Every structure is written in C-alpha cells, then in structure tokens.
Amino acid sequence: MSSSGRRPAPARAADAAEPGLRVGLTIKGLRAALRRIATGQGSLGPFGGTPDFAGRVAGITGARCENLTVSGRGRVVLAPGARIGFGIKPYLAASALSVQVVLDIEAETVNGPPWLAVDYGAGFAPEHTVPLRRPDAGTRWTLHVPLPQFVRGLRLEFHNQIVGPATIHACLVQRSDLRDLLDHLFRLPAPERQRLTGAKVAGVLAALEDRRDAVAEDAAAERPQSALAAAIGCGLLADHAQSAPSDPRYVGVVERDDRLGEADRAWMDGRMAAFAERPLLSVVMPVYDPPLDLLEEAIRSLQRQTYPHWELCLADDASRDFAVRDVVRRLAAEDPRIRPVFRETNGHISQASNAAAALARGRFLVLMDNDDLLPDHALWTVADAIDRHPGCRMLFSDEDKINLEGRRAQPYRKGAFDRFLMYGHNMFSHLGVYERALFEAVGGFRVGYEGSQDYDLALRCMERCAEAEIVHIPHVLYRWRQLPGSTALGGGQKSYAFAAAKRAIDSHFERMGYPLESIDGPGPGIAAVRTLGVADPKRISVVIPTRNGLDLLRPCIESLLAVGDPLVEIVVVDNFSDDPGTLAYLDGLRRDRARITVVRSETAFNFPHLCNLGVARARGEIVCLLNNDTEVLSQDLFQRARAFLSIPDVGAVGARLLYPHGAVQHFGVYTGVGPYGIATHAHAGRADDAHVQFSKSVLLQQFVAVTAACCFLRKADYEAVGGMDEAFAVAYNDVDLCLKLRQRGLKVICDPGIRLVHKESVSRGRDVDPTKVVRLRREAELMEARWGREGLRDPFYNPAFSARSGDFELAEFPRVAIPWKDPAGLAEVRPEAPPEIEVAYEPASEGRAGL
Template sequence: MVERSTSLKTVDSCQTVANNVQLEMVFAGNVPAGQWMRLRYQTSLYCSAGRLAIRFGADGGEVQAALPAAFFGAGEWLGLVPQGTRRVNIILSDGCAATDFHLASCEVLSFREVVSLARGRSAGKTLLAAGLGAVGLRGDASGILQDVLGATPLERYHEWRALNGRDLDLAGLEAQRDSWRQGPHIRVIVHTIDEKSAEALDTTFASLQRQTYPNWSLTLVGAEMTHRGDRQAFRVEADARAGLLWEGLEASDIVLPVVAGDVVADYAMAALVEFAAGRPDCSMFYADEDSIDARRRHVAPELKPDWSPIFHEARPYVGRAVYFRRRALEAHADRPLAALLRPSAWNALFAAEAGPVGHIRRLLLTKPWKPAETGTPVIVARPTMERATATLIVPTRDRADLLAACLAGLEKTEPRNFDLVIVDNGSKEPATHDLFERVRMHSWARVVDVAGPFNFSALCNRAAELAEGQVLVFLNNDTAAMQPDWLATLVSWAVRPDVGAVGPKLVYPSGRLQHAGLVLGLGGYAAHIDNGAGPEHRGYLDRFTVPHEVSAVTGACLAVEKGKFDAIGGFDAKRYPIELGDVDLCLRLRQRGWKTVFTPYAVLKHHESATRGRSNVAKRYAKERRHFLESWKDAVLDDPFFHPALSLTARRTRLDH
C-alpha cells in the first residue's frame, strides 16, 4: 500500500448537495483513477451520525458511493476509484460542519492487498473475485470484494464497536462549544426499576461525571440512593409528585431519565444539546442504545429508525435512551413520580406526541443485558377495516398458468368490493386468450389491450385512467393471495390521510421472504432487505412482525388511493418503464407528505419476474438506474427507516463495514 498525501478544501457551492458540506480531495499528484483507495476518517461524536458520500467526477458524469457513518467516531472506506476520475469530493452528512470531519489517511492498495483483506472475511467469495479479476472482469471482482469488506454480522457487534471507536478528541472534534454558555440546562433523574447494587449505581454516577457538557444537575429518586461524587444531588422520594423533577427548569430545558446501572456515553449530553439546538420545535428525543453482558461484551445494539409512529404504536421501540424538554412534561406534573419513571410511561408519551420527534443517531446509553428482554411482546395494531372500493390492475403478457393462479386468489378475496382490470401487452398464446374469455364473463373484470414494448409504468397508468375504485392496487401477474382479507388490509391503510403507498409481505413459493419493504441505497439504488430469510425470521427489531413505515414498497403489489396517485402524476413511464418506478412513486408521494407503509398482515406468494426473466438486470435497466440516481442521489444515502450504521452492501441486515 502507498500512503497518498491529500488535503481537503471546502467547495463553496454545489447544486446537488442541498445543505450538506462538500469537501474536495486535493491529491499531491494525479488522482488514483482505476486503483483501490482506502480512506480513514473521523467525525465529531457531537453530530448525529449519517452516511457520508464520496463522489467521483469525470468528463462523462459523476459516480457516487456511500461512506460508513463513523457511528463511534471513526470510519473507514475501501473502494475502487472509477477509471477516468478527475476529481473526488466527500459529502458530509446533514448537520455536520467541515470542522466536524477529519481525514486521517488516504492509501492506495493493490488488488492483491485487497484480496488479502477480504480473505479473512469470506474465503469463498474472495476466491471467486480473484478469479474474475484474473480474467479481466475487474468490475465484477470489485463488486464482490466491496460486498465482502462492507458488512459485519450483528453477532460480531462487540468487535465492530471496538474497531470503529476512538477516544474523545477534547482539543479538536469534541472540544467544548462556545454556544454551550447559553445552552439548555439538563436535569438528570437517576432512579431504579429493581434492586441495584452499590457497584451498579457507582457505574452510572461515574459515567455522568465524565460528561463533556457542563450545564447539568442531578436528582436522585428514592431514599436508598447513595451518591459519591463532586456534583451536588437533589433527592426526592419515590411517592412524590412528578413536577418536582423539573422544578426550576425553563420550558426548553431537558429532562434526562437514567435507570441506575445504566452507562451514559461520555459525549451523550453534548450530542443531545447539539441535536436539540437545531430542532427547537422538537420536545421529545430518543437515541440508540446497546447492552453489556456479564462477560463485559457489548451486545444487542438497538439501532433505531427515525421517528416511526406506526411502528412505535405496534412495537414500542424508543427504549431507555429518551429525553424530554420540560414543556413536554408539564401536563403530567401531578402524576405520581414513580408512575412517570417507567418505560411504559415513556412509550405512551411518545405515542401521544403530535409534534416532531427527534432521533439522535448516536449510541448514548448502555444498559445491563437481560436475556428476558429478547422476548419483547409485540402489540398487534390493525387499522379499522374500510369499505372503500378498489380497482385491481394486473399487467400481463402470456403465462396463463401464472395469471390463472393470480385470479384464483382474487376469486377467494373477501369482501368483494373491487373490480379488476387486466392490461394485456401483446399476449399470443391460445391458452392466455382462452383465459381472457373466461375473465370477461365476470361483471367485475375486464381485459384492456395495450400494444407496444413492455412498459410496466405505462400499462399501470393506462389502467389507472379507467379505474372506478377509490384505491388502486397494482398487482403482478405472478402473485397469488394467500388469505381472503389481504385486500381489505391494504385498503384500510391506503385510505388513511397520512398514508400514500402500502405494500404487503411477499414470499417465494418456498415460503422464504421476498419483500418486506425496500431500503434506499441498498445495492446502490434500492432493494429488498433480508431477501430469502426463512418464515420464522422476525426482522431486525421485530420489524417484519408488525406494520411500520418504510421508504418504498414493491410495485409487485402496491396499493394507493387514486386521488393521491393522480396528484403526483402516476408512474413516471418515460424515465422508469420497468425498474425503480415503484420506488420513485413512493418517494414522490413522500415529498407530498404521504408516508409509505409495509404490513405483514397481508401476505401474497410471488414468483418475482417469472414473466420477464432476471438475466442481465444491470445492463437491461441501466437507463432507469441512471435516472434514479440523478433524481434521488441524496435520498439513497439516508433512508430514515434504516439506520446509517447498517450496511448497504449486504442483503441481510448487517453492520456497515
């Protein structure tokens, strides 16, 4: 490997980066185009973590890659610089200033050195990559190597945390801020939820004494609390009124509850204050957390999505790293203190919050591990079943066997408040036309002929113009409903005023998972997370067991109110004739304030691309992918419902790098 001397300069203006800081890498010599490059860098732990981007500019355009979020302060990226690259820019995450980033080193590695690094993670995939590289298929080889080097199993979280952590840089990235002189006061409330040893209490108090933010005070709940420290503590009895906890605070000051035995990260209060300063309209905040077991190993990271009220209602997830401005608690001043200092009470406060809720993407709390907590009960949340009418739209071309299975599922669907539009795109097989004749015998079904090259988006738009239902349900011809109420479930979500697109759980004929929502940026564009997981797989944080917000759902089965669909102009048939049109639709709905929801309570079987085939996907849909990045290059770096510390290269949920 060769160390490359580099410096950074701020780019004053960039139309594509919104409010994010863009830094240009200035090399001493030529840009290492066509070579492997490794960057090591640090970001301030006072900034909420987010993925960074590296963009390679050439005469023919720009190529983008995501950089790990440096969740514990240190990050590393290893990748191939595209041929023809003339400039390299680093885009910082939202809210981070140039002074919050430090490029520690830049190295150029040989292909042999990269293979050696990858071999320790996956010998089989590395051998395949080496073979592809030997026969000149460098692009395929580099893709495999980057996948291998870009993900760590969740089971190795302890090692991953240690590898990506660093000491606080109190003279640099974590220096005290001048703004703290007028910063909010934090009232720390230490309380117990069960018997705690003196050692556990001392652990909590020691972590509080290490805080870099100075403006805080301490309140102890319960007579059994014994505090040994320099900071004076105010004590209240457990049966007192809750208002005593925040007495003397201003409305925007912050209450920070801590369970005795928990460890508050050294930078936690500073990160909280910095985050809250940029969000004066937020009254409630939560952060990420993990646990530490009896062997002193960090386990069970809870890397939470940004505020997801549907998910929280179904499976409360905010945990113990929660924070409240005084104004959020005023209505509860006369409640018994003990009743308010419970996780169930915190969950209820978040669930009832009508305003914005802030998620600090940093690990601010570590709690003692309890094996019993792995069995978190799931609350089944189902919206009221609506009687709105629906129009089912099924584009098709031949494959009568698949379409017949799809129609058989529709025959069993209840209630039958829907009509069906089959859009035939040039079917030629006699069996298909025989099936069409049988379909036309039903008063609730019709077949519309649309000639021309296969354009899924255009076919769907044409059928939507003819639709009579309040809700449109776009359905692939290779899907089959597995329960009678699947449609009623989708419709009940689609008619909610805050919801745009809705998608069900899709499984392969084998029963393995095919779709439970798409993740932006996965695989470079958008893809199904945990594709191929077994039927028993619950998903990270149990997300596959309950309805929850996602950034996009697949067009293989997608429900949306016709009025909302028409309001955004339907599918973009020109830019996305086949691939990524569903993701683009969901993102444009989001721009109008309508969220996308996945529900596991509707399940369909899906053969996936059985009609069109799956060969040469990247080459066949190169134009769609180029258009997608032109429109959504910032969105693919920051899926709000997929934590930035999770990998975008692995199709199963893994840690990034």
C-alpha cells in the same frame, strides 16, 4: 397478524430430491449423509481432533430436516429457512442435569451464529431461541441446555446466517462438562463473581416464586413440579444468552469510536463553545432497591460526561434497603449536581419518575434507569443534536446491551422515528430525551402503565409533535444493563410490561381515531396490529398487468375472487397476449362484467404505462397494483388496506411477499443502498419467521418505498403525483412513485399482515444479459439524476450499516460523521462503491414491478 388463506402446498415425497428443499430426512438418513461427508472429504474436521468425531451424530433422536439438500459426496446445501429438529436420547435426558448441544459446520457463507430453539412443553417460541456460542474462530458451535428431562424438542435454525453449500462434521448432544460451565465463572475477579452468582440465584428464585403462583392457580396442571423445573430451565437458558459473545466487529468499532483522546476532547470543547445555547440537561432517575454497586456505576458514568451542564434528579421510591439512601446522600454531598428526593411510600416507577422530574430545572429531561450506563460523550452528543436541530422536542439514540461482565452486545441501530414501528415495539426507548414543557403538557408519566410507562409517555408526546421535531441520533449513547428478570434480556421477561404496552398503544389508537387494535405479536414483547372495519369502506380496484402466462394469471385471479369482497373489482391489463389459452381465459373473464374489466394494450412492454392504463379504467377510490404471479394468503388484505388508508397521512401500503418455498421475497425497500446505491429489497431471502434487527423483519413499519408487485394507494394520490413515470420502463418505477408520495408528506408503510405468495424465481440465479444490464444502468442513472444522493438517502436504514446491501452489515465507518470525534484525527473514510448491477431473478412474465 392474519396468516389465513391459501398457502403453498407442502412438498410431496416425490419432490424431496429436488434442489432447494429436503423434508423428512430421518436420523438414519442424516447419519448416513454425514458419514458420506466424512468419506468424501478425505480429511477430518477440526472438531475434537480425533477420527471419532468426523461426521458424528450422537445423543439425538427423531431428526427431521427442512430446506436442507444433501448433494453429491455428502455435502449439504442450506436454503433460507433451513432447520434441523431433533430430540434428546431418553437415557441422556434422564441422567444429566445439563446437556451440551454441539454443531460442527463448515460453510462458505457464515454471516452469524446458528440458533437453537428449545421446546419445554409450550412449543418453539422466540423467547426460548438463543444463538449458539463459538469458543474460538473455528467451525464448532455449542450451547448448554439445562434440565433436559423436561425438554420436548430441540431445533437448530440457520435463518439467513449460514446459507449455501456446507459440510456438517458433527451434530450431537452430550452431557455438559462442568468444567466448561464453571471455567469462565472462576476466571472472574471475586467481586464480579459474587455479583454475578448472586444475580443468577436471585433470578432463579424470582422465577420459582412467579411460577409457583401460576401453577397454584392452574387446577389442570398434572405435574406442577415439572412446570416449575421447566420455568427454571427457560430462565437459565435466557440468562445464559446474556453471556453470548459479542460480534467482534461491533466490539472493535465501539472501542475505536468510544475512546476519547485529547484531540477529541479539545474538538468537543471548541464545538460546544459555538453552540447557540448550552442547555441544562436534567437526568431523571427513579431508584428502588438497585444493587448498590450498579447504582454507583450509573451515577459515576454521569460524572464522567464531557458535557458539564447536567443535573441528576433522583427519586428514591422508599427503597427497603436503607443503604440505598446512604449511598445517594453520600454521592449528593460530593456533587451538588445530584439532587435527590426520598419518597416516604412506594408509589412504583411512574410516581417515582414524576417526583424526580418535578426537581428538574433544565429545558430537556433525559431518562435513565438506575443500573444502566452512558458513554462519556452521551450528553454532549445530545446537546450537539439540540444545537443542530433548533426547535426539536424529542430526541432518541441508538442503544446496546451490557452484561454484568462489561461485555457489550446486541446494538439496536435504529432508523428515523416511525410511529408505525412504535405499534410493534418501543423504538424510542433509550436514550430518550424530552422537552420538559412537552413532558409537563401531557401530564408526565401515567399511573397504571408501570412497566411500559416510558412507552406510553412517548406515544402521548409524539401526538403533539411535528415529525421534524422528533430527532434520531444515529449513535449508540445508552448501555442497557442485562440483569435476570430485566427486559434487556428479552421481551418475555416481564409479561405485565407487555400488557401495559398494548394498553398504551390502544389508548393512542383511541385518541387518534384509528381503526386499529393492539394484539400479541409474533414473538415475546412485540405487538401486532389488528385492523377494524371502517365506517365507509371504499371500493378497491386491483390492477394486474399481464402477458400470456395463464399458469400464473389464473391462480392469481382465483385467489382474489375467493376473498369474496363485494367492493373489489379486478382490472386486467393485457399486454398483447398471443397465447390461445390465455386469450380464451381473458374472453371468459370479460363476461364477468360486475367484477372484472379486461383492458387491451398492444404497445411494447412498459410496466408504468400498463399500470397507468389500468388505473385510468379503475372505478375504485383505492387502487391495488398487483403482479400476475402472486396468490393471496391473508383473507383480510382488503380490510387491512382500507383501515390503514383511512389514516390521512398514509399514502401507500405494501405487503409481505413470500417465495413459494416460504422465504421472504419482499418486505419493504431500502433506498440509497444496494446496486448502484439506488434501492434493494429489505429482508429478501430470510426465513418468514426470522426475527432480525429487534424483530423489524416482522413488524409493521415505514419504508421509503415498497414494491408495486403489491401496493395499495388512493387513486386520487396516484393521479396527483402523475402516476407512474413511463421513463422507468422496468426498474425503479415503484421507488420513484413512492418518493413522489413522500414528497407530498404521505407515508409509505409495509404491513406484515398483508401476505401473498410471489412466484418470482428464487433459484434461477444471475442473468447478465448485456441489454438488460445497460437498461438498468440507464434507469439507475435517471433515478440518481432526478433525486440525488441526498434524496435517495434512506432515513430508516441506519448509517452505521454498509451501503453495499440492505442486510444490516456493520460498515467499517458510518456513513455520517461521528460528532464527538475530531475530524482531523479520523482515518480517511472511503465510501463503499455499490456493487455492479446484475439482472437477477427475472420474472416468469412481463407483468412485474419495477424494482
């Protein structure tokens, strides 16, 4: 992912007091600010219950704040991307085996926990960034950090979870209380305690072994014992994350939805009797030295399935523990649906999975690991989806994580299948279901891709399927077990698996003839896409509507010319500018005939009309609709656009737009949600480096629409759909354009590697001018009349999320029926009313996109 190019200049010292940004705040300044907070509040915070804790800063050094403003009476305001970085006092780091970071913060807006990033010497990285825990419903958040003597720095990150006005009552580091560390462990039943401690010891030993080899090969390592200790510390920190508390709302939803009453079971039996067929589902399970209790739990979860037509095809890959075979033989003797094969030699997971699949008699294969769990209704729901989608060949569901204590967390609520998102991570994954004939046609699992063998399988299978043959089941049907060393704990747990994933993606690119290459992404376990040059690069015409606004237009044009692409022309569509400076600048541009064309329009402002006028004058095969208040950050934006638009079914390529202070302004559009249920920007206001929804906030992917503030598309496709509809003078014209492209079978993608600054105001706030509200309401009504609610339904935004916004807030009830629940037994679902529309963040010029 390219991030080169011009970036907004950092704030000067003189700017530090301006609203929205505060940099360089020292530990002395932070301490003084917190003391003012305590004095100004006139009361003590809930932390600690003693006056000593009010506004307390202790155990930290070298504090530095970003995007944090200290306002009147000592309160603070957290802007998107707010951070507090600091070190641990040397005496504390040297004398403690583990330290506890404590943050006591009272805020008006708390959408989730703050996170702590730990630098063990390799810098701050997502794999070493974990959420703080809140012991109760109060304002105190904590996290234990092992081996502080090897910690180079800590950083509290608020992302978009805690924003706006807040009061920090305490920010401190103290020695960990062993009672706090061990209390939870001692409350576990003896068998669970033994299993948990054994797993942790095994994980530490594995980390030691892996790191020992790496350090032995590193002749430049000056302190190998430090590297070993740091590796253990990182492992313990990642392991600690698995015990982080679940979202209470999610826990409540799954407990309600997964509980099956007699009425639900009767409903499922009646529905199953109406299936056109009741396919045999062959569960494929490779087995190699699993914990015996977890293996038995996995198989018992199959035996509890409400759908009876299944078989377990199990291949033991020559487990070293002979007790594994004994358990498998015993369970197979009890249940004839369990069909095992015992391999004589260990061939690793691909060969073992193929051996299990060779036993299958069913029309569909269901992939399951030997220590994971399925809810009781999982296979029934798969069969129901097969019945509702005749001709389907691949199916996949949502998933979550379950730790050794049985706590469920981190649900991955997915969207429709998206091969472009697959280039970042395996969004198919669990629960993965394949037509057996398709599996056999591609040759099953490939040896050499172990660790990402299922990723490689999904990529090869999807190449042989029409998009309608790949079905997403928008319900959590798989519980992925979190074990030390498992990728369920984090993408950085198995580096060999990620290397295999990139090879699988590159192999797919080669088969498809795409000018793309898989590279390391912005976090562990996720990939990015490097674009390669195309054989026949197309001319690109950049169309920029504008009116006056010389202070915006000039840097926009200069940033484009600085890229120096000889196959790029700029078409400026001037909407009746009357500012003398702007007119003189436009006259100067007209003299650069080889690169720039200036078109004059003296009509009332209508954004689609200006774009249509500019595209009509464009000479390029590719057009880029661009706002005049943007500046280029990535110097390879034109190469990237050409590469993606060389793929025949890609119709539009959108960009990642950032506010001048660095937060995300735009990264795709979700439709059917937000104001009036029409559309809303995805990830708006988040920190640029925030990883949300399993890093979907930073990955290449499809959307229903992207903003015309920066959008690349073929001129022929633009003209084929009639261009932009001038009935949408300001709002939704870009959404309408993208929907028309999708109607022709073309895909709309958003590329995080195409990066620009978009200077649309982030601080202006709400503008409720009645005329503009009426206009937006009218255009929203036109969108609904044209496309209908079903046409606006976004397949990439999971129906479990609330329709009130695009912020992935879990709704009380999903926006689709729960197939395994008796409809008569469900509480009445009251659809959420979309919020009243408000004109917000009005641009500095009329040359703007429609959303």
